[in-house]
Amino acid sequence: MAExxxxxxxxxxVQFEHASSVNNVFFDEANKxxxxxxxxGATGVVVKGPxxxxxxxxxxxxxxxxKCxxxxxxxxxxAVQRTSKSVDFINFIPDYPHTExxxxxxxxNANILGFCWTNWNEIVFITDQGxxxxxxxxxxRSLKLLKSQSINVNWYQYCPETAVILLSxxxxxxxxxxxxxxxGTMCKMSKFEIELPVVPKPAKLSLSERDIAMATMYGQLYVMYLKHHSRTANSPSAEVVLYHLSREGSCKKSHVLKLNTTGKFALNIVDNLVVVHHQSSQRLPARHHHQRQRR
Incomplete structure (x- = not known):
């Protein structure tokens, strides 16, 4: 009987040349x-997809x-980012000029943290100031500013399926x-707070982008928070806390997935399944996300 x-x-x-002193490797989540x-790029850029x-x-x-x-x-x-102040563009449309x-x-005085394509000809610059x-x-060979928003930004996440950017x-x-x-439109959604296991004093950056992921499950957008409990806590194992993010209305905590282990993790969604990569054990403790299960 098969396991x-x-x-x-x-x-x-997908096979590609590994990262080295002469070769940088990047992954674009939107286009996979x-x-x-x-x-x-002088001696070549190779792009591979699924x-x-x-x-x-x-x-x-x-x-x-x-950089990106x-x-x-x-x-x-x-689009190519080489500095913290600008992004360069090259046309790949046939019969269009190929010059940058x-x-x-x-x-x-803002620094570009990164950028996201939201359409074939629409792009968002995320800076530390908005x-x-x-x-x-x-x-x-030009760009037009459609809209901007000033806000202090630590880091960001992007969900290409829903074209939603999340700013810390x-x-x-x-x-x-x-x-x-x-x-061509930008909509500011309701902000929400992630409950930290420990509130530091004095205050300092405590939520890492490594512990946040966005994904769509059953057609709904969720923010996943990988919550690490302190060693002195009653429940030392890590958890994945799911927040349901609706375009209208407030964001609400909907599920808590207990991992029953600790360590370094990474999160993925495959076919509405929350997949947690556990680095030290090299295992994938998968957790179903059922629409009707609520906590």
Whole structure:
């Protein structure tokens, strides 16, 4: 009798050159693409996705270390961040000029933490002082600022399925502010608080982006918080706390998944299943997320 299991590895893994002093590797969650950038792109950029049809290879001028690199939807425009002040763009649309153009963030003295494509020609810059929502005009090689919002940002997460960006704010980082994007519009959703196991004194950044993940399950958007209890707590094992995030109304805590172990974890969602990667044991304690189970 075959051993029962929840998941199995693909028979066709995505293979790429490993990270080294001359090769940087990036993963784009939205397009599910791995970028291998050699020598800043001068000796080649290889992009691979879940299937061979999405593979792309090209070269670009080495203008400094690449911090972030992503294609827009459909591989139409490439965005490359090399500095904390601007993002460079290259057209990949046939018959369009292939020369680079650049956009600096509008907020004075702000540093770009990263960017997210929300449409094939719409992009959001996330800075430490807020967000800037742009429309890209590939034919004119320019960008137009559609909307911006000033807010102190520690870090961010993005859910490409729903085009929702989650910003960590305040000194402790546990007040999360979501923004939703759709067809050139930006909507500020209700902010909510993540309950920390211990409140530090004096206050300091206590919620890490490694402990937060966003995903859609059964068509609903959830924020998952990997909660590590202190060693002196009555329940020392870690938990995954699920917050249901609706576009209208407040965010509510809906489920608590007990892991019965401690250590370093990573979170994924596969077919409405919460998959928790446990580093030290190299196991995957999977937890079902049932629509009708409530805590």
């Amino acid at each position: 029962e299991h929840y998941l199995e590895l693909s028979e066709n893994p 693409q791995v970028f291998a950038v050699r020598s800043g 299937d061979d049809k999405s593979s792309v290879a090209f070269r670009m001028d080495d203008k400094g270390e690449v 690199i992503k294609f827009s939807i459909g591989n139409k425009i490439l 153009f650049s956009q600096e963030c509008k907020t004075k 967000i800037e929502f742009y429309q890209v005009f590939p034919d004119k 704010t305040t000194v402790q980082g546990n007040i999360l502010q979501p923004f939703a994007f759709r067809n």
